[in-house]
Amino acid sequence: MKLLENAVKSIQLGIEDFENGDDKRIISSVRNLYAGILLLFKEKLARLSPANSNEVLVKSKAVSKKQSDGKMISVGVEKHTVTRKQIQERFQNLNINIEWKRVDKIAAIRNDLEHYYSTDNHDAIREVLSQTFLIMTDFIKHQLNADPLDLLGNDCWTKLLNIHEFFEKEKSGCHQELGKVDWQSEILSTAINEVMCDSCGSPLVLPQNGNSKNLEDTKFVCRSCDNIMSFSKATESCLKEYFSFEIYLHYDDGNELPLVKCPDCYKDGYIIEEDRCAICGYESEYENCARCGTTLGIDEQHLGGVCDHCNYIMSKDD
DSSP, rough: OOOHHHHHHHHHHHHHHHHHHHHHHHHHHHHHHHHHHHHHHHHHHHHSSTTSSTTTTEEEEEEEOOOOOSOOOEEEEEEEOOHHHHHHHHHHHTTOOOOOOHHHHHHHHHHHHHTTTTTTOOOOHHHHHHHHHHHHHHHHHHOOOOEEEEHOOHHHHHHHHHHHHHHHHHHHHHHHHHHOOOOOHHHHHGGGGGGOTTTOOOOOEEEESSSSGGGGOOOOTTHHHHHHHHHHHHHHHHHHHHHHHHHHHHHHHOOOOSOOOOOTSSOOOTTTTTTEEEETOOSSOOOOOOTTBBBOGGGGGSSSOOHHHHHHHHHHHH
16 A cells, blocks of 8 residues: 555645645645656556566566466566656556546646746646646546545545636636637647647637737737747647657657648648648648659658659759
8 A cells, every 4th residue: 555655645745735835845746746646557557466476567677486386477676666658558558548648748847847937837737736636536536446535535635626627717718719710720720729838837828819810920828927929939839749649659660740840931830631831821832743753742842843862863964
């Protein structure tokens, strides 16, 4: 029960730190909440570890050991426990489904608070608490077979629930306003809900001049700190977040990139699926190479209708 007890203590401390309001306690709040979630995950792995295996699924390293009956089993060694990446890999192998994007969101806000964002704004932390609420509710009920209220205690659970409900209501209002704008891209219409203030990290952001004929005139204002962001900067950030997993797969497995730099505005806004830049509206002019017929990529559009290879050959001929 040690892991579970530590998980509950970390989450309860996270709530206390948040309510304290001190800058150092704010950062501590996010660290404790993130640590609490990972400890809940480790508790699940401990429960699934075979008997006499020294909680092998929780340990980062394991060795094969022969039992008295001659059978070989894996046994956990050393004190180091699994990393977040190892937890994800083991959950995947065990068919335990987690919304890792929510976990990643908490980790990202923790990192940004430590390095970039100001800690005097609580809306970014409220999002962490809201995401924590959603992750824990599902995991405690369905993976640990427990009642979240009983496990965390009435005081902690009630505070989490109230913060979650308040935050979701505020965020829903922002999403409604964002939904009134014609973003001229189906993917951007969804991705824009990922918009976050680049000053304080708050997701409570509203559009300004959303009815302008020129979409690039649209600005984004943060309800928390009044920071104003340009259309291009906010859109580029949202699209990168929206395609983050596919971009990861590109660098990990070599899959095609879903989002590339636009040859016209030079922003990371050209959506391959839509064959169009969501930031400046640029669409590719050439489909096939006029010389060899091969399909042209977006990075070859500036060559006047020929591919890289043909352009090289032609330049040599000159």
